Amino acid sequence: MNPLMTRGSDLQRAGTALSVNVNKVALLRNTRTLGVPSVVRAATLCLEAGADGITVHPRPDERHIRPHDVFDLAGLLKAWPGAEFNIEGNPFHNLLDLAREVVARGLPLHQCTLVPDSVEQSTSDHGWRFPEDAERLVPLIAEVRALGARVSLFMDPVPEAMAAARAVGADRVELYTESYARAFADGRLDTVLPAFAETARAAWREGLGVNAGHDLSLDNLTAFLKGVPGVQEVSIGHALVGDALEFGLADTVRHYLQCVREGNA
Structure with missing residues (x-):
């Protein structure tokens, strides 16, 4: 069973899943007009290398992931029944419209990660209050x-x-790990x-499941998983795409999977 398929009540059934965020691939592509590099091709390489899922964080200004990417990737995941598709973003912006359309088209949508980012932010920087x-x-969840x-x-x-997160109906929480990454570096x-x-x-x-993400990397991922056991999913994009410039995308995914294995050992 794919570890991403577990819900909050399934806390210890499997190890940590790796979901690759392909936003930065889209950001690079958008600097030109020919569709290179291909977001779908990048996601395919990640899945072929063993990634457990694909994550996107479309923003209203479409500076990286665009609506067609969401639908194209959902179509790709339809051919990978063992993997999951996670769309993250602010539910008061464009997230719910995209989620509704994905489902209306009969495409897979396994997880929505709700993030309280503003339109002006370059990246997420805090959790829900x-x-x-x-x-x-409550009604959006x-x-x-x-x-x-x-x-x-x-x-x-x-x-x-955590009790409040459960009370509003969440299945999981994603722990915002930037403070961990900074502390690790220091x-x-x-x-x-x-x-x-x-x-x-x-x-x-x-009864909540636990995910984690933001600035996790080859350097700090294993230590995080050793220190915070029971993490069901990590979503990693920025560092992973950066590492791919050195190792290639497929080998980079394999390196991250090795970190996961060591962290879960």
């Missing part, structure tokens, strides 16, 4: 689940917020890793 965001999230997709909420490592792991581990434990107690 509770109780502030609770009321407006219900709609995504009615579409047949799992809901993951992008969250800071705050153990006390040799300060002991200042941040306990909060991530405790947040994961709090999520399990609430």
Whole structure:
């Protein structure tokens, strides 16, 4: 069974899945007009190399992933029944429109990761806040689940917020790991890793699954998974695409899978 297929109640069934975010491939492609490099081809190479899924984060300004990419990739995933398609983004922007259309076309949509980014942000930089965001999230989460997709909420490592995430109907949380990556680079792991581990434990107690993402890399991924056991999925794009310039895309995916194996050992 693909580990991405587990829901929050299936906490320890399988190891950590690797979902590759192909946003940066689209960003490079968009600097020209001939469709090179191909986002679908990149995703295919990742899946052939063993990736468990593909992630995209389309934004309203279409600076990287564009609507046709979402549908093209969903079509690709239809031919890979063992892998999953994860669309992430702000549900108050364009995310839900794209999710509805994917399902309306009969294409696979396995997970929606809801992220509270603003239109102006270059990248995500914080998780949802509770109780502030609770009321407006409830109907959106219900709609995504009615579409047949799992809901993951992008969250800071705050153990006390896990009960609230479960109360609004989420299946999983995605731990926002930029603070971990910065601490790792500075040799300060002991200042941040306990909060991530405790947040994961709090999520399990609430029946939530645990994902993680943002600035995870070949350097820091194994240590994160060793320190935060039970992570069901990591979504990695920026560092992975950067590493592909050195190793090639397929071998880079294999390197990340090796980090996952070592982290889960």
